[in-house]
Amino acid sequence: MRKIIESTFMTLDGVIDSPEQWGSPYWDDEHSGYAEGLMAGVDALLLGRVTYEGFAAAWPAMEESGVDGAAAMNALPKYVASRTLKEATWNATIIDGDVATEVARLKEQPGGDILKYGTGELDVTLLEHGLVDEYHLWVFPVFAGSGQRIFDGFATTHLQLVRTTPFASGIVVHVYEPKR
């Protein structure tokens, strides 16, 4: 069965918004190497509407300016969970029915793994239904003090640590699975 792998950048205090403001000093070769490794086994992306809108606006231009990996990113099929979106660009299909059912169905289809970027409302649903197989939480050595936090609105959730990978820059990627 296809796995859903979530990859999220966060601060030490769990803040996930505006990563360009706190994350960019740490974006180096080790960082892009890990990101490429995550993409390697993946043949689709799953995104919430907010992340989709940000990405769809940014990535086509990044390909034009020759950013590494942008072409591959743009070419991947995407699935966007949204109750409000009527049409999508950027090679995306809208999931407008019951998200848990639709995502479970996607996982049953033949194909590679599905990578999910960003966290938000969609994650609560996915977690409740045990649909995410791996969380890759990139913990940056910085604290923000305020901002949107990962797992905001979640009830207490126990996870299983798979491994941690520290980078020379100070980022530590924590990989967790749901506790079954």
Next chain:
Amino acid sequence: MRKLKLQVQTTVDGYMGGPNGEMDWMTVPWTDDMNSYVEALMKSVDTIVLGRKLAEGFIPAWESGPEGEDQASIDKMNQTPKVVFSHSLTESPWKNATVVAGDLTEIVNELKARPGGDVMVAGGGTLVRGLIAEGLIDELHLFVNPAAIGTGMPVFPSLGANQDLRLVGARSFECGITALHLEPVRS
């Protein structure tokens, strides 16, 4: 000079306790690899500082010799002198503890200037955020437990700007907890 070391259990999402200080998300028991790591950290420590609210639970809990803790750890915690920050207490109701109040920076600098081993900060939230905000902590040891709680008591203060730290080391233990050792970036 003595170092001020923060040693705190946290959730994946950066909280040191639930909204009312709940600690039910903590992984217990620790595995031996983590016990030895914590023991090594504690070796240089000869003073523990903590906030009054935490002290009310922490000190009696260790005095009662909690189950699942080995006698050496219990003795170490009980025998180490404690400094309790409080605005409401004038004298210590506990053995082996003194009560202090006043300017955080002055008190800590005075404590650090005395001869002796390192000073460990055990919590709670108000004291920890105050010490981080004032840049008084020399080593941060965050023990990231494999649980998320969505909301609670943050470890880090809100300073109105992002604050970078330097990662010294990261180590995962068999029980699923990861120790992050960080230092402030001081110019």
